[in-house]
Amino acid sequence: MAMKDMTMVNEPQDMHRRPGVLWPxxxxxxxxxxxxxxxxxxxxxxxxxxxxPSGLVAxxxxxxxxxxxxxxxxxxxxxxxxxWSRRKRLYTASIAGSVLLGLLTAILLRSGQADVTADxxxxxxxxxxxxxxxxxxxxGAGISIAVFIxxxxxxxxxxxxxxxxxxxxYYAFVIPAPMWWVLARADLAPPVDAMLLFGLTIITNALxxxxxxxx
Amino acid sequence: MNNxxxxxxxMRNWSQAELADRLDVSRQAVNAIETGKYDxxxxxxxxxxxxxxxxxxEIFDDGHEGHxxxx
Numbered sequence: 001m002a003m004k005d006m007t008m009v010n011e012p013q014d015m016h017r018r019p020g021v022l023w024p025x026x027x028x029x030x031x032x033x034x035x036x037x038x039x040x041x042x043x044x045x046x047x048x049x050x051x052x053p054s055g056l057v058a059x060x061x062x063x064x065x066x067x068x069x070x071x072x073x074x075x076x077x078x079x080x081x082x083x084w085s086r087r088k089r090l091y092t093a094s095i096a097g098s099v100l101l102g103l104l105t106a107i108l109l110r111s112g113q114a115d116v117t118a119d120x121x122x123x124x125x126x127x128x129x130x131x132x133x134x135x136x137x138x139x140g141a142g143i144s145i146a147v148f149i150x151x152x153x154x155x156x157x158x159x160x161x162x163x164x165x166x167x168x169x170y171y172a173f174v175i176p177a178p179m180w181w182v183l184a185r186a187d188l189a190p191p192v193d194a195m196l197l198f199g200l201t202i203i204t205n206a207l208x209x210x211x212x213x214x215x
Numbered sequence: 216m217n218n219x220x221x222x223x224x225x226m227r228n229w230s231q232a233e234l235a236d237r238l239d240v241s242r243q244a245v246n247a248i249e250t251g252k253y254d255x256x257x258x259x260x261x262x263x264x265x266x267x268x269x270x271x272x273e274i275f276d277d278g279h280e281g282h283x284x285x286x
Contacts, residue, residue: 018232088239155239155240155259156240156256157240157241157243157244157247157248157255158241158244213243214243215252
């Protein structure tokens with residue numbers, strides 16, 4: 001009994017607890033908003049002739065700080081994640097990698113465009129060639145690797161959600177795209193915007209996936 | 216498809232997360248099976264049967280009475 005009590009006294013309080021959802025969510029949101037705010041402010045400041053680091057550098061530093069804070073939080077629960085199976089570790093790595101890739105893409109998009117007043121995600125304003133090549137490589141290679149790992153590590157409940165979401169995303173492209181194309185050829189609609197269709201596909205995919213996975 | 220997963224889990228005093236860890240699936244997968252929103256694949260159903268040391272048909276019920284003799 002005394003040994004047991006001693007063990008319990010010496011054992012860190014968090015050893016058997018699971019990390020909650022609140023703190024990781026707050027850390028992620030704070031990182032994203034702070035990153036966007038700092039990068040946007042600095043880019044606008046520099047465009048007005050001011051000094052200071054570029055939004056890309058500052059945003060990257062905020063991202064690193066956010067990852068560091070998340071790591072400090074997660075490492076308080078060693079037994080929780082050290083007990084994970086190989087599948088779960090790879091799965092989590094693929095998700096975390098995709099999120100980081102998304103954040104990095106957002107910083108690059110924001111910082112790589114010449115017109116800092118234009119919306120970074122929904123405008124077609126000019127990008128510097130270096131940033132454009134980097135973004136294309138990041139998306140092409142990064143997403144391919146993350147999706148390859150993800151698809152090999154999801155359980156079959158998530159696989160079902162992912163497959164149906166993929167099909168819904170496919171329909172969200174193949175139904176409106178030809179409609180828009182023929183209407184545009186008759187001057188009844190503006191020219192086809194590939195990125196708008198891409199956005200529609202991604203949003204449909206995400207909604208169906210989230211519904212099937214978390215309902 | 217009806218199933219006894221929630222009862223079997225409660226008898227062992229496991230949380231959904233604990234059962235998910237034992238099956239190496241997500242907690243959402245366990246919840247979806249328990250609430251009948253998702254029927255597991257055959258490999259996962261066998262995994263459940265082995266974990267609870269019961270035949271699959273004692274865990275899952277497809278609503279059909281007796282055995283189908285093909286007539």
